Amino acid sequence: xxxxxxxxxxxxxxxxxxxxxxxxxxxxxxxxxxxxxxxxxxxxxxxxxxxxxxxxxxxxxxxxxxxxxxxxxxxxxxxxxxxxxxxxxxxxxxxxxxxxxxxxxxxxxxxxxxxxxxxxxxxxxxxxxxxxxxxxxxxxxxxxxxxxxxxxxxxxxxxxxxxxxxxxxxxxxxxxxxxxxxxxxxxxxxxxxxxxxxxxxxxxxxxxxxxxxxxxxxxxxxxxxxxxxxxxxxxxxxxxxxxxxxxxxxxxxxxxxxxxxxxxxxxxxxxxxxxxxxxxxxxxxxxxxxxxxxxxxxxxxxxxxxxxxxxxxxxxxxxxxxxxxxxxxxxxxxxxxxxxxxxxxxxxxxxxxxxxxxxxxxxxxxxxxxxxxxxxxxxxxxxxxxxxxxxxxxxxxxxxxxxxxxxxxxxxxxxxxxxxxxxxxxxxxxxxxxxxxxxxxxxxxxxxxxxxxxxxxxxxxxxxxxxxxxxxxxxxxxxxxxxxxxxxxxxxxxxxxxxxxxxxxxxxxxxxxxxxxxxxxxxxxxxxxxxxxxxxxxxxxxxxxxxxxxxxxxxxxxxxxxxxxxxxxxxxxxxxxxxxxxxxxxxxxxxxxxxxxxxxxxxxxxxxxxxxxxxxxxxxxxxxxxxxxxxxxxxxxxxxxxxxxxxxxxxxxxxxxxxxxxxxxxxxxxxxxxxxxxxxxxxxxxxxxxxxxx
Ligand code: GDP
Ligand code: MG
Numbered sequence: 001x002x003x004x005x006x007x008x009x010x011x012x013x014x015x016x017x018x019x020x021x022x023x024x025x026x027x028x029x030x031x032x033x034x035x036x037x038x039x040x041x042x043x044x045x046x047x048x049x050x051x052x053x054x055x056x057x058x059x060x061x062x063x064x065x066x067x068x069x070x071x072x073x074x075x076x077x078x079x080x081x082x083x084x085x086x087x088x089x090x091x092x093x094x095x096x097x098x099x100x101x102x103x104x105x106x107x108x109x110x111x112x113x114x115x116x117x118x119x120x121x122x123x124x125x126x127x128x129x130x131x132x133x134x135x136x137x138x139x140x141x142x143x144x145x146x147x148x149x150x151x152x153x154x155x156x157x158x159x160x161x162x163x164x165x166x167x168x169x170x171x172x173x174x175x176x177x178x179x180x181x182x183x184x185x186x187x188x189x190x191x192x193x194x195x196x197x198x199x200x201x202x203x204x205x206x207x208x209x210x211x212x213x214x215x216x217x218x219x220x221x222x223x224x225x226x227x228x229x230x231x232x233x234x235x236x237x238x239x240x241x242x243x244x245x246x247x248x249x250x251x252x253x254x255x256x257x258x259x260x261x262x263x264x265x266x267x268x269x270x271x272x273x274x275x276x277x278x279x280x281x282x283x284x285x286x287x288x289x290x291x292x293x294x295x296x297x298x299x300x301x302x303x304x305x306x307x308x309x310x311x312x313x314x315x316x317x318x319x320x321x322x323x324x325x326x327x328x329x330x331x332x333x334x335x336x337x338x339x340x341x342x343x344x345x346x347x348x349x350x351x352x353x354x355x356x357x358x359x360x361x362x363x364x365x366x367x368x369x370x371x372x373x374x375x376x377x378x379x380x381x382x383x384x385x386x387x388x389x390x391x392x393x394x395x396x397x398x399x400x401x402x403x404x405x406x407x408x409x410x411x412x413x414x415x416x417x418x419x420x421x422x423x424x425x426x427x428x429x430x431x432x433x434x435x436x437x438x439x440x441x442x443x444x445x446x447x448x449x450x451x452x453x454x455x456x457x458x459x460x461x462x463x464x465x466x467x468x469x470x471x472x473x474x475x476x477x478x479x480x481x482x483x484x485x486x487x488x489x490x491x492x493x494x495x496x497x498x499x500x501x502x503x504x505x506x507x508x509x510x511x512x513x514x515x516x517x518x519x520x521x522x523x524x525x526x527x528x529x530x531x532x533x534x535x536x537x538x539x540x541x542x543x544x545x546x547x548x549x550x551x552x553x554x555x556x557x558x559x560x561x562x563x564x565x566x567x568x569x570x571x572x573x574x575x576x577x578x579x580x581x582x583x584x585x586x587x588x589x590x591x592x593x594x595x596x597x598x599x600x601x602x603x604x605x606x607x608x609x610x611x612x613x614x615x616x617x618x619x620x621x622x623x624x625x626x627x628x629x630x631x632x633x634x635x636x637x638x639x640x641x642x643x644x645x646x647x648x649x650x651x652x653x654x655x656x657x658x659x660x661x662x663x664x665x666x667x668x669x670x671x672x673x674x675x676x677x678x679x680x681x682x683x684x685x686x687x688x689x690x691x692x693x694x
Contacts (some may be wrong), residue, residue, distance in 0.1 A: 027049070027101075062110075078258045137301065139304060195683045327387065330353055342398045484556075496555075516622070563622070576669070596688060613673070
């Protein structure tokens, strides 16, 4: 099955990984070749050795000494390394250069420095000086390997080498040594083929005296005149028996010496913390390469500058890795935000990406030069926030939209039934909307500490939201108010209809008093209905007086419409006719008249006609008998009608609206009526003639 296959593959790759690790540990690398070129492999080699993440938990040791003094042999014995050893049968010189190996089962990087005896061989001393600089800038312990018989040969090659070491050391650490916490190096003298006739103590004294002589003979810069050898170096001495003549002893002693390198509890443990050059393991390769470059170009080797350069390079690298990981995580959330979605828990996610990136950066970068580390950290934060801020702002914008949408929906829902308090509905929806926004906005804030400079402000968006909520609420209130005014108006029309019809039908002299009384009563009721309902609307006084004015205007217009309806040509002529007929065709008791020839038809006709014509001026204008009941439309209501129509419209003329029938209209109606009346007269005459004829 496929799972089986993939498990096999996994096991295989694990096995590969294991075995490669085991072989990688003993790999060696020539970091500087005989062309004095620095290798490009060191970074990956350190990684293959498994030391990349060791931080400061590693050590570097280098060996110095004449050609063929058994240096490589010693290192291989001490550290289980695999440096080339001269083949006895060929007696062929190994090439110049510096090799490096990881010590077996230890975090020690061991440097085998070859060709440091150019003096002896009469070659140029260029490489000797460069490799001394290079080794001192990076190693904690320098093993000085020499034959017993070389001790005391002050003019010998070793002494020249040591003089070089001291000189370059002054250049590197000259000013630094004062605090005694850094810039120190251990010189461990290993005396080979020690036969024992001269005890180690004597050899040590001789060597120390020689070293002091060399030190005193150095031409030191004036500000360093008083510096002692011990300000920069700790000296240690040990001797090893002859490798071939005392093979067992040799093995035993090298194992004891090994203890001083690998066992931290050993009282003679060589790697004291003050010797450490404080280069994090993941920066060693870059650091060494730069040192070598400086050395090669014969520039002044300024270690603080080197450390800062290293820090800049590494902090940039580490930051880039952290940023790449961060971007991977942030990427999937970009699209939803851009498409208008509110991403649930976005703040939590953003905080965690950011924290992870910074933790990752801090873990690796905090070991480097603090100034650089902090500066690059601020840069990283700025980059992180440059990605996060648009997400944050997008989220706020989407949140704003969503909350406003919910607000509108809630209001619509709340205003559905009959029984609701408008102000309650609006206030509840508003509170819900704003709370939701504030809660989610706070969640989306990434960092409100002083750490970053990004602006995680959501209050401004809230202000915008509140403004929009208010304008929606205002619009709703206006709509609601309109709805209510319309309902009240409909009701008004219904209520005014009957009393107006009744009063106008009668045509009594005080009919306008009745009409206006009914109008005033009904309007008063309508107004108080409005005001009692409007309290729940949170309307402003202005809005209320506007609504009341509108109500008054529309009430008046409704009344006028009703009056027009009741005084339209057909209705009005009909009314006149029936008024006339009641007087002409019926007697005082309401009994229909049967005209006889002797009856005064002409007189009755004239009287009824005149009485009827008197009605026309009564209807022509709304004019109550009792002047106290006369109604005048308030000015604000009049003003409303002004701006309701188009600009060319004449303003509402209330006085004109009191006129029901114009003069021409009145004449026209009178003429129409006269025709009807005349017909009735003719008919009455004819009826008497026919009754005589029978
Ligand atoms: P290097 O050039 O200093 O690295 O010296 P090598 O380790 O290549 O050794 C040079 C020669 O010295 C080899 O033939 C070794 O076998 C031999 N040798 C190594 N250690 C000793 C020692 O302690 N005493 C003696 N007499 N010879 C040694
Ligand atoms: Mg060698």
